[in-house]
Amino acid sequence: MSDYIPVHGQRPRRVTARMVAEAAGVSRSAVSRAFTDGAYLDDKKRTKIREVAAILGYKPNALAAGLQGGRSHLVAIFVGDMRSPYDTAFVGQLVGELNALNKWPILIDGGGQRAATAIEDVLRYPLDALILRGGSMSADIVSQCTKYAIPMISSGRPIEAPDVDNVCCRHSDGTKEMTETLIRQGRTRFGFLAGPADFYSSAIRKGGVLEALKAAGLSLVAESLGDYTVAGGHSSAKQLLSSHAIDALICANDAMAIGALTAAREMGLAVPKDLSVVGFDDISMASWPMFDLTTVRNPIDASVTEILNLLERRLATPGKQSETVFIDTQLVLRATH
C-alpha cells in the first residue's frame, strides 16, 4: 500500500500534512481542513484527501496541534496510593470516562519518593487539568497550577485555594449514620480502627462516630491505629480485640475491616452475634460472599461524574469561583453488623 521505504537503523519520520498535500495535489491547508469538522471544504476533495491520508498513514500530530493555543487534551491524574483497592478502582473508572470524553490521562504515582519531581515534570505539558485522587499535594504545586491556569480538581482531601474545585464525600455523615444504626441495634461498647495518623479521611470518619456516640451518651471504649491495609487491619484488630471487650468495631476503611473480620473469626468471636464489624468505602471485595461486609458506600460513580462535571464547568468558565461538591454516602447493610 504505502510506498514508505524503511531506512535501516534510522527512525522513519512521521507522515505530515505537507506530504499528504503533495501526494494528493492539494494545499497543506486543505489537508488540515479535511481533518477539521465543520471546515469549508469540497466534499469530494475531503474524501480524496482522507483516502490519500489513510494510504500514507497520516494522522494530525496532536503535539503540534496543542501548540496552537487550544486545549492539549492531556489531563494528569495524581494517585495517592496505586496499591489501595479503592484508589485503583476509582482511577480505573476515571480513566475510562476521560477516554470517552477524548481526554488523555497521564498517571502519576503519588506513592513513590519521586512523586513531587514527577508532577513538576508533568507540568511541563500544557495540561487541560490536574486531578488529585487521595494523597496530599504541596502548597507549592498548587500555586504553580494556579499560576499556569491549570484547573485542579481534588477528590479526597479538600484543598482550600482560590482556583481549586473539590469533590468531597460526606465521610462523617456516613460513619455517624452507621454508628447510630449500630446503637439502635443495642451495641454499646464501641471500638474504632483508625488509619494512619495523618490521613484526613480517617480523622473525619472518626469524627462522625464520636458525634453519634456522644449524642447517645456513649463514648469510645477502644481505639487502635492501622495502616489502611488488610494485613494491618488484621493485626491491629487482633491486639484491640484481645485487650478490650467491645461489641462493635468500626473500621476507617474496608480493607482494614476485612482484616479485622478475619481476626475476629480466628479468635472465635461470632460476627455479628458477639461483635459488629463494619467498614467504609464498599470496595468490590466487601461484597464477596466470604465477607459480606456491612459498610458505608463511598460512591465512585458519583464522585467521578462530579469530577467530570466540575472539569467541564471549569473549562467553560476558567475564571469561575471554586466549588466544592459533596457526595452522599449510603449505608450498605450486609451480614456483619
Place this chain on the structure above:
Amino acid sequence: MSDYIPVHGQRPRRVTARMVAEAAGVSRSAVSRAFTDGAYLDDKKRTKIREVAAILGYKPNALAAGLQGGRSHLVAIFVGDMRSPYDTAFVGQLVGELNALNKWPILIDGGGQRAATAIEDVLRYPLDALILRGGSMSADIVSQCTKYAIPMISSGRPIEAPDVDNVCCRHSDGTKEMTETLIRQGRTRFGFLAGPADFYSSAIRKGGVLEALKAAGLSLVAESLGDYTVAGGHSSAKQLLSSHAIDALICANDAMAIGALTAAREMGLAVPKDLSVVGFDDISMASWPMFDLTTVRNPIDASVTEILNLLERRLATPGKQSETVFIDTQLVLRATH
C-alpha cells in the same frame, strides 16, 4: 512575587522563554540553554535566568520541545481490564517505574466499547512507545504503530509482528509444575476452572495441566467456564463441585480460585483435606490470611522490569529485531493444596 495580572474570564497564557528572556535581559536562546543540561552558558547567567524563570513561573513547554524531533516522553499503556486485580497491580507498578524514568504514561481503558477509537486518537501523539497489558489488539492498530515507528511491547498475549517485542510468562510450565506437585501428593481426579473462551492465558494454562496429567496417565475429570472474577469462580465452582467428585481444582486465575475456595467451604468440603484448590497469578489477596491460597506466581516485578529493558533496547536501536522475553513462574505453596 510575580507581576502576572489575571484578566477576568480569560485564560492567562503560559509564560514563554521569550518573556523570561526579556525580563532577564538576555536572548531567548540563552533561556533555552539555561534549561538544557550541558549547554554552553555562563554559570552566573544561568543562575540569573533560572531565578527570573522561577519568579515568573516558567517551565519549558514539553509540547513544543517534543515537536523538535526528539522523544516526546509520552508512553501509552493499553490496559485490557482495569477491573482485574492482576492488571491493576501490574499497571500500578509499571506507572511508578515509568515515572521514575521520566516517561509519562497515558492510560487507555481497553474495557470500554470505545477502546479502539481511543487508541486511534492517542496515536495522534508522537508516542515513545505503546505498552499492551492484556486484552487484544487489532492487527490494524499493530500495523499502524509499525508504520509510525512506534515501539510496541506486549505483555500477555504475544503479538507476532516484525517490530513488536513481547514479554511472556511461561504459563504452561507453571500449571504443569503445579499439577505435577498435586499428583505427587496423591491427587487423581482433577477439575479445571477455565476463563473466558477467547482468553489466551486461560487456554495456555490449561495446556500445562493437560500435559502433566497425560504424563501421569490421568485426564481431566471435569471442566467449567468462568469469567476470571471471584463471583464467577464462586458460581462456576459450585456447579462443578456439585456434579463431579474431584479432589483437585485448578483455576485459571486467582480471582476464580478465591471464589471456588469459598464455594467449596460453603459446601462443606475440607480444603485441602478433601480437595485442593489452586490458582494462578499470586495477586495480593491470595496471601490474605482467610485464603492463604496455593498458587503459581506470575511475577509482576520481573515482567515490568523486562518491559522497561525491552523499551530501552528498542529506543536505543529502533531497527532491531523483535524479541520475546520469557518470565519464569514460581510455585507458591500455601495452605490450599
Place this chain on the structure above:
DNA sequence: TTGTACGCGTTATCAT
C-alpha cells in the same frame, strides 16, 4: 560564550 535564524507540524487568518 553568545545571539540570529531556521525548522518542527499544526491551526488560524487573510486575501483571493
Place this chain on the structure above:
DNA sequence: ATGATAACGCGTACAA
C-alpha cells in the same frame, strides 16, 4: 471554497 502565510514555543546549527 481555497491557497499562501503567519503564528505557536522550543531547540539548535551557524555565525559572530
